[in-house]
Amino acid sequence: MRIGELASQAGVSVRSLRYYEEQGLLTSTRSPSGQRHYTDDEVERVRLIQCLYAAGLSSRTIVEVLPCVDSPSERNSDEAFERLLQERERISRHIDELLQARDALDRLIDVNRAHRAQLTAR
Amino acid sequence: MRIGELASQAGVSVRSLRYYEEQGLLTSTRSPSGQRHYTDDEVERVRLIQCLYAAGLSSRTIVEVLPCVDSPSERNSDEAFERLLQERERISRHIDELLQARDALDRLIDVNRAHRAQLTAR
DNA sequence: CTAAGACCTGACACTGACGTCAGATGCAAG
DNA sequence: CTTGCATCTGACGTCAGTGTCAGGTCTTAG
Numbered sequence: 001m002r003i004g005e006l007a008s009q010a011g012v013s014v015r016s017l018r019y020y021e022e023q024g025l026l027t028s029t030r031s032p033s034g035q036r037h038y039t040d041d042e043v044e045r046v047r048l049i050q051c052l053y054a055a056g057l058s059s060r061t062i063v064e065v066l067p068c069v070d071s072p073s074e075r076n077s078d079e080a081f082e083r084l085l086q087e088r089e090r091i092s093r094h095i096d097e098l099l100q101a102r103d104a105l106d107r108l109i110d111v112n113r114a115h116r117a118q119l120t121a122r
Numbered sequence: 123m124r125i126g127e128l129a130s131q132a133g134v135s136v137r138s139l140r141y142y143e144e145q146g147l148l149t150s151t152r153s154p155s156g157q158r159h160y161t162d163d164e165v166e167r168v169r170l171i172q173c174l175y176a177a178g179l180s181s182r183t184i185v186e187v188l189p190c191v192d193s194p195s196e197r198n199s200d201e202a203f204e205r206l207l208q209e210r211e212r213i214s215r216h217i218d219e220l221l222q223a224r225d226a227l228d229r230l231i232d233v234n235r236a237h238r239a240q241l242t243a244r
Numbered sequence: 245c246t247a248a249g250a251c252c253t254g255a256c257a258c259t260g261a262c263g264t265c266a267g268a269t270g271c272a273a274g
Numbered sequence: 275c276t277t278g279c280a281t282c283t284g285a286c287g288t289c290a291g292t293g294t295c296a297g298g299t300c301t302t303a304g
Contacts, residue, residue, distance in 0.1 A: 002280075002281075003280085003281070003282095004280060004281080013262075013263080014280090014281085015261090015262060015263065015264085016261080016262065018282090018283095019261065019262065023261095031270090033269075033270055033271090033281090033282090034269085034270090034281085034282060034283095035270070035271095035280085035281060035282075036281085036282090048226065051219075051222065051223050051226055052223060052226075053261080054219045054220075054223060055219065055220055055223030055224070055227075056220075058259095058260075058261090059260075059261080065230075068230050068231075068233075068234050069230060072230075072233050072234045072237045073237045073240075073241075075241055077234070081231075081234050081238070084227060084230060084231055084234070085231065087227060088224060088227045088228070088231065091220055091223060091224045091227070092224065094220060095217060095220050095221065095224070097173075097176045097177065098176075098177055098213055098216060098217050098220070099217065100173065101173050101174060101176060101177030101213060102177070102210060102213045102214065102217070104170065104173055104174075105177075105206060105209060105210045105213070106210070108187075108190050108191060108194075108206060109190075109203075109206055109207065109210065111190075111194050112190050112194045112199070112203050112206070115194045115195045116203070118195075119195075119197055124250075124251075125250085125251070126250060126251080135292070135293080136250095136251085137291090137292060137293065137294085138291075138292065140252095140253095141290095141291070141292070145291095153300090155251090155252090155299075155300055155301090156251085156252060156253095156299085156300090157250085157251060157252075157299095157300070157301090158251085158252090175291085180289095180290075180291095181290075181291080245304100246303100246304090247302100247303095247304095248301100248302090248303090249300100249301085249302090249303105250299100250300075250301075250302095251298100251299075251300065251301090252297100252298075252299070252300090253296105253297095253298090253299105254295105254296090254297100255294100255295090255296090256293105256294085256295085257292100257293080257294080257295100258291105258292090258293080258294100259289105259290100259291100259292100260289100261288105261289105262287105262288090262289105263286105263287080263288080264285100264286090264287080264288100265284105265285090265286085265287100266283105266284090266285090267282100267283095267284100268281100268282075268283090269280100269281080269282070269283105270279100270280080270281070270282085271278100271279085271280080271281095272277105272278095272279090272280100273276100273277090273278095274275100274276090274277090
């Protein structure tokens with residue numbers, strides 16, 4: 001599959017895929033003319049990458065944890081595994097922050113609804 | 123209270139406070155010499171702003187919803203209220219994304235733990 | 245009064261994941 | 275063959291919140 005196909009299947013831009021490769025998140029085989037080719041598996045990989053980005057991991061961090069994705073059976077990934085645990089915690093903290101913020105918004109919404117109800121009643 | 127005091131009480135940088143003012147999130151009274159002065163209430167306001175930033179709202183969005191904070195009783199805030207609801211939904215969706223990402227990490231962590239256990243056993 | 249530290253404005257730097265453009269090449273269909 | 279679309283590399287643009295520096299003024303303790 002060529003880059004455009006992968007992009008549309010994974011729901012990202014072609015630009016992003018090239019960027020991922022540049023950052024070491026994704027590899028491609030090249031045709032003699034230099035065009036990138038991908039296997040079907042890469043679709044899932046790109047989706048995972050997107051998921052991690054959405055969770056606030058940076059390219060560099062994703063690179064650091066990739067050993068746990070690519071070779072969980074090898075021992076060379078102590079740092080990667082440690083990083084994985086760290087990021088899990090970070091995400092949990094972030095979720096807590098968002099829950100707090102949502103509560104704050106809910107309180108605001110309630111207060112405003114109350115005032116609006118009054119105005120309507122008058 | 124002057125800007126340094128507010129900064130330390132609210133746990134943000136002086137730079138940030140000036141930026142908030144520039145963006146219309148915060149107002150200050152000025153001493154004759156031009157120094158900013160704040161009331162105690164502003165501490166809470168800054169904390170709320172920080173909370174909203176942490177939830178992914180931009181300065182512009184915060185400006186848009188501020189009428190709901192400052193004058194929930196007035197009717198001029200239909201758009202603001204609408205925006206409030208929108209942002210609440212956005213945050214909820216973001217929380218879902220984070221939960222998904224955390225699940226993905228948890229699966230990775232489990233797989234890696236399993237492999238590690240095997241290695242240790244040998 | 246004086247020195248140190250807080251404050252002022254204005255401006256440039258930075259980060260990171262892309263968008264976008266330019267100019268060149270590859271490839272499939274008519 | 276050609277036309278048109280996909281792809282290539284390389285480079286610059288963007289956005290937003292904040293760090294940081296420069297050069298000047300204000301305030302306060304001793």
